[in-house]
Amino acid sequence: MNTPLLSVDNLTIGFPNTTSTVTPVVRDVSVHIAPGMRIGVVGESGCGKSTLAYALLGMIRGAGVRVHGTVTYAGAQLFDMPPAQLQHIRGAEIALVPQNAGQSLAPHRTVYAQIAEVLEIHQQLQGDAAWQRVVQLLADMRLRNPARIARRYPHQLSGGQQQRVALAMALAGQPKVLVLDEPTTGLDVTTQAQLLALLHALTNDTDMAMVLVSHDLGVIAQTCQQVMVMYAGEVVEMGDTADVFQQPHHPYTRGLIAAMPQLTATRLPYAMPGQMRRSATDQQCAFLDRCAFAQSVCATTAPTLEFVAHTRAVRCHHWQTVATHDDVDSTATPLLDRAPVGEGTPLLAVRQVSATYHQPDWRWWVRTPPQLVVAQVDITLTPGHTCAVVGESGSGKSTLARVITGLHQPAAGNVYLDETVLPATVTQRSQDARRRIQLIFQNPDLSLNPRHTVAELLYRPQAVFFGRTRAQALPHTISMLQQMRLDEQYLNRVPQQLSGGEKQRVAIARAFLADPDVVVCDEVVSALDVSVQASLLQLLVDIQRQRGTAYLFIAHDLAVVRAVAHTAIVLFAGHVCEQGATAEVFAVPHHPYTMQLLSAVLTVPRRTVQPQVNLPADDTTLTHGGCPFRQRCPIAIPHLCADVVPPWQQVAGSHTFRCHHPPDVLASLRDQFALPTT
Amino acid sequence: MASYVFGRCFSALVTLFVVAAIIFVATEVLPGDVATAVLGRDATPKRLAALRAQLQLDRPASARYMDWLYAFVQGDWGYSLARPKQAILPLIGERVRNTLWLSGIAGVIGVLLSLLLGVVAGLKRNTWFDTLVSTLSLIGMSLPEFVIGSLLMLLFGVIWALLPAVTIVQPQATFTALFPSMILPAVTLVIVMVAYILRMVRSSVIDVAHSDYVQMAYLKGVPHRRVVWHHIIPNALIPTINAIALTVAWLIGGVVVVETVFNFPGIGRLLTSAVSDRDLPLVQALGLVGAVFYIGINIVADIATLWLTPRLRTQYWRVADE
Numbered sequence A: 001m002n003t004p005l006l007s008v009d010n011l012t013i014g015f016p017n018t019t020s021t022v023t024p025v026v027r028d029v030s031v032h033i034a035p036g037m038r039i040g041v042v043g044e045s046g047c048g049k050s051t052l053a054y055a056l057l058g059m060i061r062g063a064g065v066r067v068h069g070t071v072t073y074a075g076a077q078l079f080d081m082p083p084a085q086l087q088h089i090r091g092a093e094i095a096l097v098p099q100n101a102g103q104s105l106a107p108h109r110t111v112y113a114q115i116a117e118v119l120e121i122h123q124q125l126q127g128d129a130a131w132q133r134v135v136q137l138l139a140d141m142r143l144r145n146p147a148r149i150a151r152r153y154p155h156q157l158s159g160g161q162q163q164r165v166a167l168a169m170a171l172a173g174q175p176k177v178l179v180l181d182e183p184t185t186g187l188d189v190t191t192q193a194q195l196l197a198l199l200h201a202l203t204n205d206t207d208m209a210m211v212l213v214s215h216d217l218g219v220i221a222q223t224c225q226q227v228m229v230m231y232a233g234e235v236v237e238m239g240d241t242a243d244v245f246q247q248p249h250h251p252y253t254r255g256l257i258a259a260m261p262q263l264t265a266t267r268l269p270y271a272m273p274g275q276m277r278r279s280a281t282d283q284q285c286a287f288l289d290r291c292a293f294a295q296s297v298c299a300t301t302a303p304t305l306e307f308v309a310h311t312r313a314v315r316c317h318h319w320q321t322v323a324t325h326d327d328v329d330s331t332a333t334p335l336l337d338r339a340p341v342g343e344g345t346p347l348l349a350v351r352q353v354s355a356t357y358h359q360p361d362w363r364w365w366v367r368t369p370p371q372l373v374v375a376q377v378d379i380t381l382t383p384g385h386t387c388a389v390v391g392e393s394g395s396g397k398s399t400l401a402r403v404i405t406g407l408h409q410p411a412a413g414n415v416y417l418d419e420t421v422l423p424a425t426v427t428q429r430s431q432d433a434r435r436r437i438q439l440i441f442q443n444p445d446l447s448l449n450p451r452h453t454v455a456e457l458l459y460r461p462q463a464v465f466f467g468r469t470r471a472q473a474l475p476h477t478i479s480m481l482q483q484m485r486l487d488e489q490y491l492n493r494v495p496q497q498l499s500g501g502e503k504q505r506v507a508i509a510r511a512f513l514a515d516p517d518v519v520v521c522d523e524v525v526s527a528l529d530v531s532v533q534a535s536l537l538q539l540l541v542d543i544q545r546q547r548g549t550a551y552l553f554i555a556h557d558l559a560v561v562r563a564v565a566h567t568a569i570v571l572f573a574g575h576v577c578e579q580g581a582t583a584e585v586f587a588v589p590h591h592p593y594t595m596q597l598l599s600a601v602l603t604v605p606r607r608t609v610q611p612q613v614n615l616p617a618d619d620t621t622l623t624h625g626g627c628p629f630r631q632r633c634p635i636a637i638p639h640l641c642a643d644v645v646p647p648w649q650q651v652a653g654s655h656t657f658r659c660h661h662p663p664d665v666l667a668s669l670r671d672q673f674a675l676p677t678t
Numbered sequence B: 001m002a003s004y005v006f007g008r009c010f011s012a013l014v015t016l017f018v019v020a021a022i023i024f025v026a027t028e029v030l031p032g033d034v035a036t037a038v039l040g041r042d043a044t045p046k047r048l049a050a051l052r053a054q055l056q057l058d059r060p061a062s063a064r065y066m067d068w069l070y071a072f073v074q075g076d077w078g079y080s081l082a083r084p085k086q087a088i089l090p091l092i093g094e095r096v097r098n099t100l101w102l103s104g105i106a107g108v109i110g111v112l113l114s115l116l117l118g119v120v121a122g123l124k125r126n127t128w129f130d131t132l133v134s135t136l137s138l139i140g141m142s143l144p145e146f147v148i149g150s151l152l153m154l155l156f157g158v159i160w161a162l163l164p165a166v167t168i169v170q171p172q173a174t175f176t177a178l179f180p181s182m183i184l185p186a187v188t189l190v191i192v193m194v195a196y197i198l199r200m201v202r203s204s205v206i207d208v209a210h211s212d213y214v215q216m217a218y219l220k221g222v223p224h225r226r227v228v229w230h231h232i233i234p235n236a237l238i239p240t241i242n243a244i245a246l247t248v249a250w251l252i253g254g255v256v257v258v259e260t261v262f263n264f265p266g267i268g269r270l271l272t273s274a275v276s277d278r279d280l281p282l283v284q285a286l287g288l289v290g291a292v293f294y295i296g297i298n299i300v301a302d303i304a305t306l307w308l309t310p311r312l313r314t315q316y317w318r319v320a321d322e
Ligand code: SF4
Pocket: A251, A252, A285, A286, A287, A288, A291, A292, A293, A294, A295, A298, A303, A315, A316, A317, A318, A319
């Protein structure tokens, strides 16, 4: 092994708390990064991985303090260095790509100005030379028309473009170590796949070391040779990525892998019990209360990080048992068990619905044509079924949810409940129709009133729909909370005192207290950690089985959709590309877009065969006439696809798709995509 | 951009037209009309009728409004009632000049001082300097300007007698003659202004200094000094432009009080005496001058904000760009 370039030794970082002690968020972490090494740091939110990432650049955010330990770069300790000297290292030797590129790019300066600043400071490059270099860097990021991007301001770029600009900015100083903090969080699956492929191409065969922090095991499996799993501020397992993900030695790593939804899984993702503690102690194992392998010694002695092979370490008393144990997810619900409760007449039907948005313009006298976001969509939902709507951001899937719930008036088409037409807007709908269709949003912070207690939040729908008094409502509230696996002590808390997963549970409880027949779930699990996500999916499936509720499940994560949905509709730029039973659509996709989405799904361990198809750049601009997908389609037929709307073709039963190519051509494209098979 | 400026100016003209109408109506509905005001105790029904006819008060209000506005635009602002034979335009002219001197000095010093103190306090948050500045500004904000003015007058004008407590020079005096009398009123205005703007600037600087993009600048290796000058200050000042404009516009109101306290011969004092004399044409003219000033400052601030904020500016480019 090479000599380390950047070393972290026994680093402990904490936040001072009210009792004038320090709560550690990073605890006794050591890691040595050699040139050319690509290491991933994984764990759920609050495990200290981000704090560690910033510490690699000698920065501690917020009120944090370094308790002890060092970060050493090329023999010099970053935390003991005068600030001016540290600024010479940052950006030039060690660079960071932040989590939220949109907010980390200065709003008042062009892309060029921000990248050129790095060049000016670290390489004394100015004027024409700087411009050339910036354009070159942007071109390296595979951005189309780099000179044009360089002149833009951050808000004029898409999320994927902003992330590439941030990456270009980090690479501008030609750093020896590149630190990436959740680089793909919030991006669409296809955009994420492109960015990861780019990262791979940029870092492969170079001396640049890379530290990638992510909560997504798939991202790390895809890009890193080494992985470090963190829990409650401590490293619980580290080693070669392939080894760790194939044969995890720590119960937490096992749980994380089992919680990750996979396209090929036959069961629901495994829901790890309990919650992560804020910080570890010396008295017992931090993972104790969530561990299925725990024994008495775990409650009295904290395990130490033990090297079990040259590069493999684990922090567990019983790792030998864990390592040889198999079938971790035997407790999770098998997918096949989830036979729908009721069949029969459609409960909710969406017929030929189109929706448009009007681009507001301050020149009120100019008539801008409305923008089409949903085009002639049909959905049929039967009781006890889940229908998923998948697509990337801008595909119109959230607008569809708003149309169904009456929050957005469709430009054409109708929504039917029990085969009667529903009025277009929520204000015109009957109280009962409103009660029967409930909506749960992605972000509970926006949908839960922050000043109300949980009891009050859950009382409201009961008062509105059933006219219950507070006293009458309370027993219902409590039993619903119990179903959500929250106990009575939550009644008097306000949203701020809840974790992300708990807030979403409260939002789900609120929807179900209206005793709905249809629940529209708009990306309800996508902002959550995998372990929390798994338990919420389990919860949704359980309630559905008990009550026979129908779900319209809007999501961009195909693996999640595979786990919960009976049928799926693939939406691109407002148009349905393919639809049918989830198992069939995902096993034998026929539309090139479905294939693209499926091939972008990350797996753990990493898939060995990589797609052979070159994915054109992200462009979802909707053009009229022809196939909406033609600009991104690898097999588009010139003229025909641009001019003629593709016909519907039937595969089998309800499985249909829209494309000009016959199934055999599409089958050979499917082979090139090397999709995972069930 | 140009069309935005055009549109903004157009809407300002509309606003001005409405404001003028309100001023006109407000002075119309005051008890008694111009004729009663002019004649005062000498009013007999006969003389009133004669004067009304002479002043054309019997015509409908809307017609008189348009006439008044038309004459106003042409520079014919009429004659003062309380000061017979005095044309309003030159009368207001010299007072406006005095007030502009006073508020100009106060405005420039006040804005610069509050930016300086606000930026430094924001950057050195929670130091003794920040605490001191914040406390003083809180005190400054909570005291009305006439209290501050009277205090200053008492200290520097009466107890130490360093400066004239009230103005005794004539309105048409030169700048140098007027200058000593301007110091205390200007200081009063500066104190109140600084108190307001400084707090705004300070909190804006703190927000920006904690933003992700400033943190990113440090992580890029940008030296501290450059982060402050290139990243923090420009971004922190843009949101305060409108606040500054509002405060400067507030100066008009403040100037009335301060001029009265110090007996300074500006439009403020002129307005107080015009109101008590029921000199309606003069009140109307002064009201319009104030409105023009107020609206003008706000336009300048809006355009400046737009010009300095890419997100807003490019909104108006997009049409040409795409
Ligand atoms: S030490 Fe014990 S409690 Fe901790 S992870 Fe290992 S088996 Fe589980």
